[in-house]
Amino acid sequence: MSVLTVNRWQTLYMRQWTVGGGVIFDADRILMVHNHRRGGRTDWSTPGGVIDEGETVVQGLTREVKEETGLAVASWVGP
Numbered sequence: 001m002s003v004l005t006v007n008r009w010q011t012l013y014m015r016q017w018t019v020g021g022g023v024i025f026d027a028d029r030i031l032m033v034h035n036h037r038r039g040g041r042t043d044w045s046t047p048g049g050v051i052d053e054g055e056t057v058v059q060g061l062t063r064e065v066k067e068e069t070g071l072a073v074a075s076w077v078g079p
Helices: 006-013 057-069
Strands: 019-021 033-036 042-045 048-050
Touching: 019 057, 048 057
Parallel strands: none
Antiparallel strands: 019 048, 033 042
């Protein structure tokens, strides 16, 4: 058994994450992503995820949409 040092614990469990999510819609339809979780559980969510270091929220969200759906976002509307 190994000992978890304070520095390692902080690296693993105290990291702060920036996340983003977006609602993509067309007329009366909303784009959803089917997520497969541990234990065989599934759920649905709007596209999004962790924003990588050095990315803006818009850049990260655009990347996440591409990764999760294969769609390329031309532009975003909103704050």
